[in-house]
Amino acid sequence: MIRRILLTAAVLSVAACNAPEDAAAPPESAPAPAPEAPAPVAGDVLTANGFGPLRIGMSTAEIEAALGPDSNPGAVGGPDPDSCDTFHPTRAPDGLMVMTNNGVLASVWLTRDATTPTDRGFRIGDEAAAVKAAYGAAAVVVPHKYEAAPAEYITVWATADHTGPAARGIKYEIGGDGRVQAIAGGGPSIEYVEGCA
Template sequence: MIRLVALGSVAVLSLAACGAPPPESADAPADPAAPTSPMEPGAPVSAAEKLTAQGFGPLRIGMTRAEVEAALGPDSDPEAVGGPDPASCDMFRPARAPEGLLVMVENGVLTSVWLTRNTTIETDRALNIGDHAAEVKRVYGAAAEVVPHKYEPAPSEYITVWSTADHQIAAARGLVYEIGQDGRVQSIAGGGPSIQYVEGCA
């Protein structure tokens, strides 16, 4: 899993290999006369949508980058470096995505969606950034897999829930909650095997 906030101010993503830009400030309020359905092309997506192992709002794991951009717009900060080789892996916030939401595109395909600080988006289990690790474990019960954090001592850890026994196959889908030193959720990722990345795209 990617290290999103464990380094304090780099709360958005400590992406050594796929350095994503910090989340932008919230977009200007949409025109009241504009379409509001998140599934309608060009419409902004609200934080009322839920992050799942399959994606978020109109975003679905397996979409092409072109489909991601058609759904929520292009990279909101195209000058930022999303990775050492953006053609093989890029991470960015689509222009019409809610604050704190990033997408990972590998080889032109959406492989995961990430929530970072300053977001009000919840998962489909009504969990959010800042929730206590104990609550995440309570919600998922025996389905929750808990492993030590890659860089920090306990209580930092990763709590992952998978839809398949084999986590490496392309069809695997899951959600991972990164827990920080305060025992609370620091970041959340939903999607395929890339949710396990620790250093950006690796």
């Protein structure tokens, strides 16, 4: 008889363990979804650090290995090409120029024929108002040196230092129509108004 009582108690215990949850009990909450990771930046966009395989600080030889030599070696990229030069590498997208200072990549420039975007998705022809809205208080706006407003320069620094070798930023040159007409990404040379001149 004691065996029967013990066996019955064991069966009831197992049944209780496998019984469905009480309907009045609150359901377990689902785990919170993981925060969305930022979308990866494509390699062929202009950033404060360069473009695609180009990184600020590379030597001219490294630029040429990555995107080819100057597509127009007879053109003068500056009054003293050894100290400052600008050129379009043969395998670079249309409208993309590189600037070297003393044989080192200082900045990458997008000119009027460029369709390459920045890491924020801006391109030549976009409205200045959209650029300012995207960057907010980080955007430093100054008047254009040669054109009347709404022409201006919008510069966004990625580093606290704006003048040293580690400085990195992007500058949007806005034309008299209020649209982006050139973009530069890189070190302090992005603030040059007349290229190497």
